[in-house]
Amino acid sequence: MNDSAPLEAPAVVTNPSAPSTDRKEAHAIEVRHLSRWFPGVHAVRDVSFTVERGQVIGFVGANGAGKTTTMRILATLDHPTSGEAHVCGHNVVTHPAEVRRCIGWMPDHYGTYSHMTVLEYLDFFARALGYKGNERIERIAEVMEFTDLTGLADRLIDALSKGMGQRLCLGRALLHDPEVLILDEPAAGLDPKARVELKHLIRILAQEGKTVFISSHILSELGEMCDSLLFINQGRIIHHGSAESLRRGNAATSVVEVQLAGGLGRLAEWAALSPHVTFREATKSGGRIEIDSVEPEVIASVLRRMVNEGLPVTDFHLQERKLEDAFIEILGEIEAAGMPIVS
């Protein structure tokens, strides 16, 4: 057996022959009470969440929070100590082969070979995935086109830059056209240009309806790409929700920054006379107002009233928390409450 495997016995599956869930109805990813411990370390603790098909989910957490362990279990590369995980309706422990067919895995450190070109690397994995003849050639060509690697086909892998390497790794993960992509820190260590390119590729994949489960430290990037974010801390899920809801937080009011042509003008006066609106503070060319609702319709009606009443509005935007701030705030709440918050 794998000599890197930890000593603890994994969860013994007592009914492996039980049929997998109906694949069409199944969630892309379903995790129930998943735990994994290594000698002296409880890496994942009672984690439960679901990811619907076609969603892009960001998996956020500090180093050692349990992201990679969870992702490795989902990719059938590790086994849970207890709990269950299903990908495309297949149990990762009892039906690993089926799970592997429907996932594309991209680890945080992509593996390279010496004395091997980009083309040979893709060819090796295409062969290993069972592609033969023209189908193999077509898959390689398609992936090279998508990741824009055609021009690098004859370059030795160990001479690739980090960004090129990540594109190659993504290409390898896409060779068998998987339904679910599990990407562990794909943007780590990339320069801004390579990061933009990678983000672009992931956006295209998301538009094509693929489920993307992606971990990253760069929250702002995840916020742009993801339908929802999953925060993990010390092996526990502490938040699961959209980036919007995170930015908004639990507030019942909205803060709007308003800029007026010619400075503050009569914004404070207008706010004092308007229902649902409170003037908060003045800024260099306007001020901040607080609207006692988070409903978009109410916020829009406030803007409409401002314009109708002759205020020279040049900028009107909701002030949102940065995702990083939201994450830190959630961590603070957990520390204060002494227990995990799961939404």
Next chain:
Amino acid sequence: MTPPPLPNARDAMAVARRMQDFPARFSPMLVKELRQGMRTNLFTVAFILLQTVMVLSLLAGLADPGSQAVDGFFWFFVVVILLIVQPLRGFNALSSEYLLNTMDLIQLTRLDAWRITLGKWTALNAQTLLFLTGVLPYLVMRYFLGNVNFVTDLAGLFFLGLGSALASAIAIGCSAFKHFLLRGILVIAFGIGFVILYATLQALIFRSGFGGNPVATLGLATLALLYGCFFFLSFGASRIAPLSENHSTRKRLVALACTGLALAFLWFDIEEAVMVVVGLILGFACVDALTEPLPVFSKVLEPFRRNALTRIAATFLTPGWMGGIWFFMLCFGAFTGVIYLVSRLTTSPIPLNDGLEFATMMLCSANSYLFPLIFIHLFFPKHASGSFTFGIYTFIQACLGLLTIMITALASALTRFDDLIYALVPVPSVLLVALTNSGASANYELIYFAIAFLTLMLGIAVPLLRQRDAVREYLANLKPR
């Protein structure tokens, strides 16, 4: 996946079409390893060096036909390249996949652990074949120069090829261990074993020993070497395999099949050689079986739940040390029976002592396999079903071997050593020393037998009792659902 339209779509197809240099039926791992391996400096340098040496030895042969020195020079380089350089290229074969972080990626494809290991070994041997074919023309030219037996040379080259295959399998099998030191120790230990075995087999074949049937002995040696290759490749494969893969049943069935084939060579009156080969095959298979972790996924046991016959087979063939113990008992019983029958029925019987002494000796031999399990399960219960079991087992065996050597040395150095030996007779190898000391065995024959029998029972009972929860779970998973 629909890619975004890019101008180089046709280019990509043209580029990808270049990847038809190897047929699709070739193993992906073989293709990858060949592409990589033949680009390495080591391969290129070794190939050029061998060709240079061949040309030089040919020229030297022209100057001094039939010279022993030239002959030695020729074979020395062939042996070094085939038995040292080529096998050592496999030293990092599997561990490098971990080091490069690519093992996970490969395991997510359709390649299982066995195909990964086999592919690497086949690629290494394909390159060895290139060396061999590079040597062949010089062999023919040496024949034309005279004083050379072409058939013997060809047989020698064939045997070298087989030896290289086994040595490569040893290196690749041991390369499954990530720790450089452990890998090194194992390669050295198995390497020494390989040299002894190889030299013995070569002596058997080329010096017409053991009944004087070199052709049959060559066949038997080939079988032994092929099994050795299978064993070491399986050894490596089962160590890199995910927990959900069962490699044990195949390993044990192949060992039994090879034992059956080896026993067929009894027909050619080479009993001692057959016994050596059967002992080696079963010995390796049993040590591996006794140190396997118990299966934690009931899926692995699913095929054994089908009917009564498969459930009986499960006793001996299920993965893990528990099935391993019964497999060992089966093999050992069969081996004892064969030795007894051979000593009684064949034309050149193996001399055996009768009765209790024979039984005690056989029990001692069995105990020498089981004895380390008592220590492992008593003192390292957490490691009893893990990946380090083999390492601990080997370490305990080495310590017991050392102890026996010390006892033997003391026995020959001192005049009164009996007490020391009596105190340590529960150690099977010490009991064997005591048995060979005829003065002692005459008086204590029954006591020795009882000790050996009790040790055997302990060897079976201690692991089962110490790991009773795991055993209970394992048995529950075997029950029909």
